[in-house]
Amino acid sequence: MADTYSSKLAGMTLPDPDGKPVQLGSLWANGPAVIVFLRHYG
Amino acid sequence: MRENEGAFQQRGAKIVAIGLGDVAYARQFREDSKINFPLLIDEKREAYKVIGLGNANLLHMFRKDNAAARKRAKAAGHRQVKLGKDPFQLGGSFVFAPGDKDLFVHVSETFGDNADPKDILNAIVLPGSTTKSA
Numbered sequence: 001m002a003d004t005y006s007s008k009l010a011g012m013t014l015p016d017p018d019g020k021p022v023q024l025g026s027l028w029a030n031g032p033a034v035i036v037f038l039r040h041y042g
Numbered sequence: 043m044r045e046n047e048g049a050f051q052q053r054g055a056k057i058v059a060i061g062l063g064d065v066a067y068a069r070q071f072r073e074d075s076k077i078n079f080p081l082l083i084d085e086k087r088e089a090y091k092v093i094g095l096g097n098a099n100l101l102h103m104f105r106k107d108n109a110a111a112r113k114r115a116k117a118a119g120h121r122q123v124k125l126g127k128d129p130f131q132l133g134g135s136f137v138f139a140p141g142d143k144d145l146f147v148h149v150s151e152t153f154g155d156n157a158d159p160k161d162i163l164n165a166i167v168l169p170g171s172t173t174k175s176a
Contacts, residue, residue, distance in 0.1 A: 005147055006138035008092050014060065014082040017068040022082055027058055028138040032145060032166050034050050037095055037133040038061040
């Protein structure tokens with residue numbers, strides 16, 4: 001596996017605002033995903 | 043991104059935003075911004091770090107490209123409501139595909155350095171077409 005940005009993130013898990021954990025790799029496991037890292041909320 | 047959410051979805055892509063801060067802050071942002079796409083919280087900045095998203099500094103505020111970006115944002119009706127947990131944190135935009143493929147990568151180098159939504163859209167491969175590389 002190439003050392004891609006997506007491969008670095010795929011195993012990480014982050015919560016949504018309701019506290020539900022989401023494994024990042026699941027976001028693009030079945031189709032493309034646009035992932036935007038915000039500078040700030042607001 | 044809000045304005046382009048429909049176009050991304052028409053191409054079969056989901057859109058997800060990741061931000062710093064805590065749960066309360068993210069909930070408030072979700073309500074204020076009325077975004078419909080999922081929002082995730084990277085309170086410890088782990089994801090930002092693992093892909094090397096950097097920080098700007100005060101000197102970046104005086105860069106010509108930042109002034110131009112502020113002018114564009116103001117003309118488009120955007121306004122900054124809050125500074126957030128770390129006002130110097132820079133962001134980035136990506137399109138990822140199954141198999142951990144990077145179809146599009148844009149790592150911001152300064153405050154106003156945002157990816158062009160058209161470039162993001164063009165990077166999304168339509169179902170059944172040949173996969174592109176970043």
